[in-house]
Amino acid sequence: MINRLIAGIKKTKAPVVVGLDPTLSMIPKQILERAYGTFGETLDGAAEAFWQFNKEIVDFTYDLIPAVKPQIAMYEQLGIPGLIAFQKTVAYCKEKGLVVIGDIKRGDIGSTSAAYAVGHLGKVQIGSRVYTPFGEDFVTVNPYLGSDGVNPFVEVCQEENKGIFVLVKTSNPSSGEFQDQLVDDRPVYELVGEKVAQWGALCMGDTYSNVGAVVGATYPEMGRVLRKIMPKAYILVPGYGAQGGRGKDLVHFFNKDGLGAIVNSSRGIIAAYQNEAYEKYGAACFGEASRAATKDMILDIRQALEK
Amino acid sequence: MINRLIAGIKKTKAPVVVGLDPTLSMIPKQILERAYGTFGETLDGAAEAFWQFNKEIVDFTYDLIPAVKPQIAMYEQLGIPGLIAFQKTVAYCKEKGLVVIGDIKRGDIGSTSAAYAVGHLGKVQIGSRVYTPFGEDFVTVNPYLGSDGVNPFVEVCQEENKGIFVLVKTSNPSSGEFQDQLVDDRPVYELVGEKVAQWGALCMGDTYSNVGAVVGATYPEMGRVLRKIMPKAYILVPGYGAQGGRGKDLVHFFNKDGLGAIVNSSRGIIAAYQNEAYEKYGAACFGEASRAATKDMILDIRQALEK
Numbered sequence: 001m002i003n004r005l006i007a008g009i010k011k012t013k014a015p016v017v018v019g020l021d022p023t024l025s026m027i028p029k030q031i032l033e034r035a036y037g038t039f040g041e042t043l044d045g046a047a048e049a050f051w052q053f054n055k056e057i058v059d060f061t062y063d064l065i066p067a068v069k070p071q072i073a074m075y076e077q078l079g080i081p082g083l084i085a086f087q088k089t090v091a092y093c094k095e096k097g098l099v100v101i102g103d104i105k106r107g108d109i110g111s112t113s114a115a116y117a118v119g120h121l122g123k124v125q126i127g128s129r130v131y132t133p134f135g136e137d138f139v140t141v142n143p144y145l146g147s148d149g150v151n152p153f154v155e156v157c158q159e160e161n162k163g164i165f166v167l168v169k170t171s172n173p174s175s176g177e178f179q180d181q182l183v184d185d186r187p188v189y190e191l192v193g194e195k196v197a198q199w200g201a202l203c204m205g206d207t208y209s210n211v212g213a214v215v216g217a218t219y220p221e222m223g224r225v226l227r228k229i230m231p232k233a234y235i236l237v238p239g240y241g242a243q244g245g246r247g248k249d250l251v252h253f254f255n256k257d258g259l260g261a262i263v264n265s266s267r268g269i270i271a272a273y274q275n276e277a278y279e280k281y282g283a284a285c286f287g288e289a290s291r292a293a294t295k296d297m298i299l300d301i302r303q304a305l306e307k
Numbered sequence: 308m309i310n311r312l313i314a315g316i317k318k319t320k321a322p323v324v325v326g327l328d329p330t331l332s333m334i335p336k337q338i339l340e341r342a343y344g345t346f347g348e349t350l351d352g353a354a355e356a357f358w359q360f361n362k363e364i365v366d367f368t369y370d371l372i373p374a375v376k377p378q379i380a381m382y383e384q385l386g387i388p389g390l391i392a393f394q395k396t397v398a399y400c401k402e403k404g405l406v407v408i409g410d411i412k413r414g415d416i417g418s419t420s421a422a423y424a425v426g427h428l429g430k431v432q433i434g435s436r437v438y439t440p441f442g443e444d445f446v447t448v449n450p451y452l453g454s455d456g457v458n459p460f461v462e463v464c465q466e467e468n469k470g471i472f473v474l475v476k477t478s479n480p481s482s483g484e485f486q487d488q489l490v491d492d493r494p495v496y497e498l499v500g501e502k503v504a505q506w507g508a509l510c511m512g513d514t515y516s517n518v519g520a521v522v523g524a525t526y527p528e529m530g531r532v533l534r535k536i537m538p539k540a541y542i543l544v545p546g547y548g549a550q551g552g553r554g555k556d557l558v559h560f561f562n563k564d565g566l567g568a569i570v571n572s573s574r575g576i577i578a579a580y581q582n583e584a585y586e587k588y589g590a591a592c593f594g595e596a597s598r599a600a601t602k603d604m605i606l607d608i609r610q611a612l613e614k
Contacts, residue, residue, distance in 0.1 A: 021419070024433070041434030073419045077426035079440030080391055087387065107449065108412055109479040112328070112380045119384035126331070127339075127348030133386030142414065144451040145477050146484030170452050172416040177453030177502070178495060183488040188495065191488065 001137050001163040002205035002212070002234060005099045006259060008066025014298040015254075017101060017236070018061055018290075019266025020089055021071040022050045026271040028283035031056075047081035050074070053286075054089045057270050058096055060287035061294045067099040069236075069264055090136055101236065102136030105167065107149040114152035121153070121162040138163040140214055140236070143192050150199055154211060157203050163210035163234075166199070168192045168226060171216025171239030189222065193229040200233050208234050208260065217249055217263065224252035227260065235261040241268025241297070247304035254305060263301060269293050308444050308470040309512035309519070309541060312406045313566060315373025321605040322561075324408060324543070325368055325597075326573025327396060328378040329357045333578040335590035338363075354388035357381070360593075361396045364577050365403055367594035368601045374406040376543075376571055397443055408543065409443030412474065414456040421459035428460070428469040445470040447521060447543070450499050457506055461518060464510050470517035470541075473506070475499045475533060478523025478546030496529065500536040507540050515541050515567065524556055524570065531559035534567065542568040548575025548604070554611035561612060570608060576600050 009015050024032070024046060031052050039045035058068065070093075075086035093100045106116040118124050119133045141153050141164045153164045169179055169189040179189040193213065200209030209232045215223050217239035227235070235253050240246070240263045253261035272278040272293035273286040281289035316322050331339070331353060338359050346352035365375065377400075382393035400407050413423040425431050426440045448460050448471045460471045476486055476496040486496045500520065507516030516539045522530050524546035534542070542560050547553070547570045560568035579585040579600035580593040588596035 036434060041436045043431070043433065043438050043440065046431075046433045071415075071419055073413070073415055073422040073426070077422040077431055077440065079426065079431075079438070080387060080394065082426075082440070083390055084387055105413070105415055105449075106380070108378075108380055109477065112378055115380040115384040119380070119386065119389075124350070124353075124384055124386075126350065126353045127343060129348045131350050131386070133350065133384065133389070142412075142449050142451055144449055144474060144485060145479055146481030146486070148479040148481040167451060170416065172452055172455040174453030174455040178451060178499065179453070181488075181490040181495060181498065183490060183495075188485060188488060188490075192485065195484070 001099070001161050002208045002210045005066060005163070005234070005262070006208065008099055009259070009262065012064060012066050013302065014065050015262045015301060016065050016294070016298050017067040017069045017262050017264045018057070018065055018269045018294065019069045019071060019103070019238070019264050020054050020057065020270065021074045021266040022053050022270065023074065024049070026267070026274060027053045028273070028286050030284065043078045043081040047075070047078050047085040050078070050082065051085040051088050055092060056287040057290050058093055058098070060291040061269070062096040062098055064291070064294050064298065065098070067101055067262065068093045069101040069103050071103040071266070087134060090134060094135070099137045101138040101140070101165065102134065104139045105142050106139065107142035107145055109145060110148045110152055113149045117153045117156040122156040122160050138165060140165045140167060142167050143195065147195070147199070154199050154203050157210045163212060165212040165214050165236040166192070166196050168196060168213040169215045169219055169222050171218045175216065190225065190229060193226045196233050197230045200230065204232065208232050212236055214238065215253065220249040220252055227252060227255065231255065236264060237261055238264045241265040247300035250301060251304050251307070258305060265297055269297065308406070308468050309515045309517045312373060312470070312541070312569070313515065315406055316566070316569065319371060319373050320609065321372050322569045322608060323372050323601070323605055324374040324376045324569050324571045325364065325372055325576050325601065326376045326378060326410070326545070326571050327361050327364065327577065328381050328573040329360050329577065330381065331356070333574070333581060334360045335580070335593050337591065350385045350388040354382070354385050354392040357385070357389065358392040358395050362399060363594040364597050365400055365405070367598040368576070369403040369405055371598070371601050371605065372405070374408055374569065375400045376408040376410050378410040378573070394441060397441060401442070406444045408445040408447070408472065409441065411446045412449050413446065414449035414452055416452060417455045417459055420456045424460040424463040429463040429467050445472060447472045447474065449474050450502065454502070454506070461506050461510050464517045470519065472519040472521050472543040473499070473503050475503060475520040476522045476526055476529050478525045482523065497532065497536060500533045503540050504537045507537065511539065515539050519543055521545065522560065527556040527559055534559060534562065538562065543571060544568055545571045548572040554607035557608060558611055565612060572604055576604065
């Protein structure tokens with residue numbers, strides 16, 4: 001699956017992923033009114049609004065980018081109707097040829113992690129029949145439980161040609177509380193990075209591994225170190241835009257081949273029409289605003305990489 | 308909510324929680340045949356089998372125990388129908404007066420953790436109306452992202468009188484890979500335990516906090532230390548039975564008041580009829596086998612605490 005992601009990045013010349021993390025406050029009135037008109041002010045109504053919103057964002061950006069990253073929490077918040085909207089979003093993005101990274105941050109003891117791995121990346125056997133419950137291409141995984149919790153995902157990646165991104169150094173302000181603690185003078189996130197390299201060796205694509213890592217754009221110096229510790233791991237970089245990361249902060253996340261990282265922006269793209277820079281599009285043309293913001297982000301990163 | 312859990316533990320004299328973590332291989336043939344007969348060999352059929360299996364386990368054990376802990380991964384593995392079975396299980400257990408601990412191990416950056424917290428413990432506002440998507444009483448939370456990831460859960464606990472159990476030292480064999488790493492001669496799990504005590508101070512019940520911790524039965528010596536670091540935190544102890552923990556290993560997880568810990572068993576209870584000790588009940592009477600196993604577990608723990 002990492003081969004497909006890299007092919008998409010090369011084709012679009014855009015190491016960029018759009019985070020499909022809708023909230024009700026960013027959905028234009030016309031979409032909310034239509035959805036509530038059909039389903040009422042219900043979880044079904046809100047989920048329909050998420051889905052229609054996502055669809056328009058995808059329709060306006062899919063030709064520019066290789067991948068999307070829906071954050072399942074936003075959908076899970078709406079209960080079952082929300083998770084149906086998540087599933088529809090995953091399926092629609094795959095139809096459009098996009099690689100889908102499910103931002104699920106799951107991780108548990110062995111047999112339980114296996115259930116998550118099968119449910120999101122693999123197939124489940126019911127009697128004599130086989131189903132694909134969620135069908136993402138990649139998912140994010142939390143490493144706190146150690147190899148037991150990650151290996152079941154790696155096994156499904158091997159069987160199904162799928163991939164994972166393991167949380168190494170997250171983009172949030174308090175990520176250092178545990179991740180930066182020094183163990184023999186080295187931060188915990190470096191130890192996790194070493195494990196990512198080991199897990200990744202079991203699951204290689206042509207040049208990069210199907211086991212990647214999450215390292216926040218907000219910590220560029222740590223990105224530089226981690227890049228060396230995990231040379232074959234693709235780095236998924238959240239925190240661009242709304243969280244404060246900029247193109248120039250990102251160069252150390254890439255290898256000399258110009259590959260090795262993919263940068264996520266969520267709010268900065270999908271709620272672009274609410275941002276001063278793109279407000280001229282208005283809520284009616286929010287998809288065009290997102291397209292413009294995507295193009296600007298791609299340009300920002302390309303220029304930074306060219307320097 | 309911790310007050311309600313403690314009241315239930317005192318009433319039943321059973322610091323025991325039954326883990327509702329079904330797998331297809333533990334579901335008796337008569338339930339599978341009925342479910343597949345109605346829904347076919349589909350995700351809906353498997354989810355119906357989970358639900359009917361759970362219902363019988365609950366009917367045979369609810370008067371003995373204060374709480375249940377459904378593991379959402381087992382349900383998520385079956386996609387949307389599975390998550391509907393999870394939701395039905397949560398609602399049914401609440402109807403039966405049980406405290407429901409959703410074993411979801413979620414955790415993300417702030418706004419995303421807030422979405423999980425609202426979806427599982429709180430209420431979501433859609434226009435002028437308010438919904439309770441999943442409605443658990445407690446959930447488990449992964450601390451790898453630090454306070455940003457946990458605080459949104461604590462806030463919902465304060466608003467809604469709910470509770471959480473933060474992963475501190477998990478029961479699985481590789482939990483030490485990161486959790487046991489020494490920071491200034493102290494393992495990471497102790498630092499997490501200290502944070503649990505801090506978060507917990509913001510969210511106290513009468514004698515214990517609504518912020519508890521997960522510490523595996525398989526690490527009793529670590530339980531002894533953590534008990535002192537987090538005196539007001541209830542400890543949820545997985546790993547009893549099938550994972551190897553026994554009553555005598557558990558005494559250090561409790562405080563001198565006889566409270567402070569609740570012990571989970573999943574497979575050992577719900578698949579009891581498949582265990583030599585209870586096979587006389589047979590698959591037809593699997594609920595009675597679970598009831599017998601629950602009684603034996605309660606006795607084992609009571610005897611260990613009396614010594």
